[in-house]
Amino acid sequence: MEQRIRDRYNDRVFSEALKRLGGGAAEPLDGFESFIYNFERGREELVLRIGHSLRRSEALILGEVDWINFLADRGAPVARAVRSERGHLVEALDDGQGGSFLATSFVRARGIPPYRRGWSSGLTQDYGELIGALHDLSRSYEPTEPAWRRPEWDDPLMLDVERFLPEGDEEVRSAYREVLERIASFPRDGNSYGLIHQDAHGGNFLVDEDGGITLFDFDDCVYCWYAFDLAMVAFYRVCTLDEPERILRGFFPDFLAGYARRASLDPEWLRWIPDFLTLREIDLYALLHRSFDVEALEDPWCVRFLDGRRERIMERQPFIDVDFCEFAS
DSSP states (O other): OOHHHHTTOOHHHHHHHHHHHTOOSEEEEOOSSSEEEEEEETTEEEEEEEEETTTSOHHHHHHHHHHHHHHHHTTOOBOOEEOOTTSOSSEEEEOSSSOEEEEEEEEOOOSBOHHHHOOOHHHHHHHHHHHHHHHHHHTTOOOSSGGGOOOBTTSTTTOOHHHHSOTTOHHHHHHHHHHHHHHHTSOOOTTTEEEEOSOOOGGGEEEOTTSOEEEOOOTTOEEEEHHHHHHHHHHHHHTTOSSHHHHHHHHHHHHHHHHTTTOOOOGGGGGGHHHHHHHHHHHHHHHHHHHSOGGGOOOHHHHHHHTTHHHHHHTTOOSSOOOGGGGOO
């Protein structure tokens, strides 16, 4: 989260947001881009998210929750957005400095993260089927209001990497521009391009005791290639793990088999996944520099991700040494 947003946040904003959403006591949760809390409203178990207009406008958040509820209405296992006590999906709270905190609530997902459940073949296929369902439904989705349309992947709002790269990282900046240029040349059509989650990793869904999955955190949803969602699944499944190639080869065929239950994708798109992986690699590298003092960083996952990352990006090394075309069936 940007420091300028943290600096505007206070107990008054939190209390007013909780009041408008109808909650009592709230329990804080970890949030990378927003302030997140568990709370209860009557018998409902909900999640409160408080973001800021410096990052996402009210219209964009309305577009996010409009798509979430479109998916939920059609049976997709996603955490539905819930209206406030006043009937609003988004509550705007003046920050006193010309901006607004934007509060939204969602049904609380039940279960545990997949890494605690264990990555069985069945769970992996169900994960793939979920992403396939999103893509299948995306093909028929239109925003309820035109102003709520979510951004394209290359909207300046979504591409702020260079703003956060450290001074002196000119070679990383060059690598970033190169991959953007390659990706911008990819063809777009209704079968390959549409509204995607963009961050559907294992930290953004839970698995209940019956094996059911609930996906949440659609904050980054954009119009992009469906293959990008597949790349993000691969990226976070093996990022920072030992033997990533072996793990991916055991995981990705099951994931694609599940995906094929609900959606089809031309296998030709598998050859472009490495570019999508590189884009996310540089994006995450920049975001960690934005959000943390990396020299004093203690989080083990972040430390491991950053270890040697700058040099690999500068040398144009692929994120993972796998030919994704080998997964074509």
